[in-house]
Amino acid sequence: MHDRLYRSLYRIRRVEEEVARVYPTDKIKSPVHLSIGQEAVAVGICEALRPDDVVFCSYRSHATYLAKHGDLKQMIAELFGKVTGCAKGKGGSMHIVDAAHGVMGASAVVGTTIPHAVGYAFALKHQRKDSVVVSFFGDGATDEGVFFESLNFAALKRLRVIFICENNSYAIHTHQRRRQPNLNICDRARSFGIPTERIEDDVLKIYERSSAAVGALRAGEPGPFFFECLTYRWKEHVGPNEDFHLGYRTREEAEPWMRNDQVKRMGEMLEPQQRERIEREVEAEVQAAFAFAEASPFPNGAELFTDVYKKG
């Protein structure tokens, strides 16, 4: 298990580092919201899922996409704006999608995909399927009206959906303290009668708790479940750099989170040889994905007008 978790965590970290490294060359003309520091949430949850389970996510979704085994080559090609991208270069970093692997499209508008997860879960219940739906969103999304409306309906219909609030304390540059009178986001979900739990930044704990929730839902227990996962964004809101110079947060605030780095922690739990092999394989995969993106063509002009409407 530890090797799987490490592989997924390390892979996301390396992809994001590579995106950050390439970004100044302007080959990626897409606003990137990097997941560095927040990998444990996506990995802890997605490792508890089956391939036929479905995730919905926000614009900071590289980690979720990769943790759910979305196609890496297609993701990087999408960032490069290439026709081989997951959305043929028509989505970009904020709209990555891999429906075949259960990664439904990400949205740039905060909170927007929460009801999609609920509707998808409604359909699965209707179709008598036992797949589980997971809705990922940030603490900022819990300010939105659609968050409350969606939880209300999911609880009313007892839908098989797991809500994951990735609380990194900031909506862009504004701290939760300046937006919410009660900092316990679980209280919001609890008011709908939804079982809730706040989980520290600990990938094993997240995996354990989400596995239990997934198992319960598959066994026929009514949903939904709600987890508030405490996490921290290391890089700027959008872009490849750090942003401690802006003054809205301090490096001192970030340091405990960096010391608790789950990628490093899981790596140290492996045998050195095992770890080295994983890192070597991931590195080759990452390099191949960037080479694939680089070598792929841009969409031709006619592609501008395709996919506006579904034909047939």
Add this chain to the structure above:
Amino acid sequence: MDRTLSYVEAIREATDQEMERDPSVILFGIDVDDPKAIQGTTRGLAEKYGPDRVFGTPLSEDAMTGVAIGMSLAGLRPIHVHIRMDFLMLAMNQLINIAAKSHYMYGGQVHVPIVVRSMIGKSWGQGAQHSQALYSFFMHVPGLKVVAPTNPHDAKGCLIQAIRDDNPVMSVEHRILHFQKGPVPEDLYAVPPGRARIAVPGEDVTLVGISYMQVECLRAQRYLEEVGIRAEVIDPIWLSPLDIDTIVASVRKTGRLCVVENGWVTCGASAEIATQVSERLQGAREIRIRRMGFAPVTCPPTPKLEQLFYPNGRTIASTAYDLVRGGSEGWLPDERKDLQEIEFRGPF
């Protein structure tokens, strides 16, 4: 032989027949299963198909639109009903940012076959927030289809088409049109997108009436007949995609176009139609164009002012008369009993 059904009955029958044909069709919205059953358009369906397929929802237009999108991603074909079009303003993020764009921005990987039914109100004091006709908002955005059927036959065929369409369709009804009666085949049939209908042929002036204003244009045509003006009345039916060819061909013949909007004129459907006709015919044909629609104010509830707010058969006839005869003679036909508006007694 065709039966006569009301518009309400036609909508109900289309929904019923499609739900029977396709188990993935589900119907929901605020009050769809209550005793009034959305003016009767959903009557009996909750009993027939059960609460898993037909259900009233919490008052959450925003999330329920997103829920419809999520359902459609998983293979269902939801019909989401709003008893007034004004309430769609609460759902604009999901409709514009997601429903319209998903197929494109996700590179064709997904599609969103949802139907959004909504109703435009008129008279009996509907006022500021029960009377708005906002279909032009949706015409503006690529990825949505917009339809506004004006008779029972089209109400059934367009709804069937909308349900079967793999794209999001905004289906716009008008409260007054609900009272229309007309021939409706029992069979399932689709009224396809992008095909307008010439309701009455004529040579002197083209009248294009949108939604309820189609009825008023047909009245205007009768008034104009009295003074020897033969108006061609066109019902666009589908506003997006729009059958501009049929309208252009008509104006090429008549040289005169009056587009009567069931909404405000500025940036409205009439602006779009008039512009496209001008672009197509400029340099090839001398044409004269007028647009009519809501007065550029908020809809007042008091009958005295409300009457001035909307175009009607007589004011449309007067405008068309001036287009044909030139000048502005201020001709206004005397009101005929057989062409009076349908009395709408409220409350809703």
